[in-house]
Amino acid sequence: MKSSASTPSQLILKPAYFILFTYLLYHIIFFVNRYHFTERPKAKVRIKPAQHVFRGETVTLRCDIDGEGVTSWQYSWYKDGSNSVFSELQEHTFRFVTESDADKYSCYGAERGGSRTSNISDAVTLKVSAKVSIKPDQHVFRGDTVTLRCDIDGEGVTSWQYSWYKDGSVSVFSELQEHTFSPVTESDAGKYFCYGAERGGSRRSQHSDALTLTVSDFPKPTVTVEPQSSVFTGDTVTLRCEVDQTWVKWKFLWTKAMDSKTELTEAPTKTIDSVKVSDGGEYRCRARREGYYTHDSEPATVTIYGKYFSFSLSSTMNHVLWKK
Missing domain, CATH: 2.60.40.10 (Immunoglobulins)
Structure with a gap:
């Protein structure tokens, strides 16, 4: 019956095989991780002579990729987010640039004969404009x-x-x-x-x-009066000067018929508090902008009524009661 005991030489070789196996496994894992998890290089676009060029000039787009260990890239050029590749050269040249060439350009690289790829570059804008x-x-x-x-x-x-x-x-x-x-x-x-x-x-x-x-042409304003119902002495009256061109910063000039005085307001409204009968009349407005005036509005008539009183005789009292 054969003995199962190991010889001294076998006892020495087994640890050596184990160390070699561990060494090889470590390097296999290292290179696999490096391949799969290394960040992909970023492509970068440059425009020569400048991003701002003019019709008829020669313009060159260049794609640079900083990828360690890659000796040859195949390039792909894209325009304005399109998925269509219009060039596969590292440098693409417009010999006679035109307005239709003005756009956003980006590039991308893939290793020739390999599996590495770059990230797509940021877009760079070529401008041809006045x-x-x-x-x-x-x-x-x-x-x-x-x-x-x-x-x-x-x-x-x-x-x-x-x-x-x-x-x-x-x-x-x-x-x-x-x-x-x-x-x-x-x-x-x-x-x-x-x-x-x-x-x-x-x-x-x-x-x-x-x-x-x-x-x-300068517009013709319109004057509106609030309230539109009857106005009595002591009430408040608001006149509004309305102009169609609201984008303009107007100032407003107010005039009253039979009155030589004028009033300039920043706001389009003119308010009269505690009106009197003498405040009644025809009002017009016009708007002013940088020394120029609009046409005068049509007149808006304000009529002020005095407070009226009524009276009645009381059958039980020997005097007159005045009712306001």
Whole structure:
């Protein structure tokens, strides 16, 4: 019968195998965890020469990924959140950039011949634009002074030649950065846009979005009286001057027929406390804005009645009782 006792050499080898097995298992777990749980690298978009460019320029989008151990990436470019890939190069170049190329761009990378991927980059916006502003406001009145201004955010350009267009016309009506109408008339109302070209250079801006200038004749206010029922001496009367153009900060001028005095109020209401018969009459208002006045309102008539008294004779008392 064979003995089951281990030889001295077997007793020495078993701990060595155990140590080797433990060492290999540790490294297998380490590399598996590193592969599965290491944070994916982040892609980053850069635009050359700048994010603000002009029609006709050459613009390059570049995708950089800081991924250790990856020697070759396959790139995917996306525009404005679309799922469609429009380029698979690290650098994508627009040789003659146009307005349609202005948008938000992001990129993503996948390891060639491997399984690693990057996170998608933050979106970077490519701008090709000019901007119109109107002072003091897009809504103005006949006789106001109005200024159109064209601003172009162009890095490296020190001088622009501006072109102004109205209502889609191809005719340029001004080449100044600021064009002023003084006084403005109803015929100046319309949609305006501008465009810029570098003086002595080749850079061009995009046409701006159109901005609408509205020119109105001054409105005619309406006067209302509260209360509308009979008003007696001692009552309180409120006159209200109503103007349609509520976006304007008006001041209000009140006049009364047969009275040379005028009253200017910040609020659209005029209140008369403890009215007298002499407060009755025809009232008109007009609104004022920066030295210009609206038309006069139609007159509103306020009639004040005196307090009346009635009397009766008492059959049981030998005097007259006056009733207020």
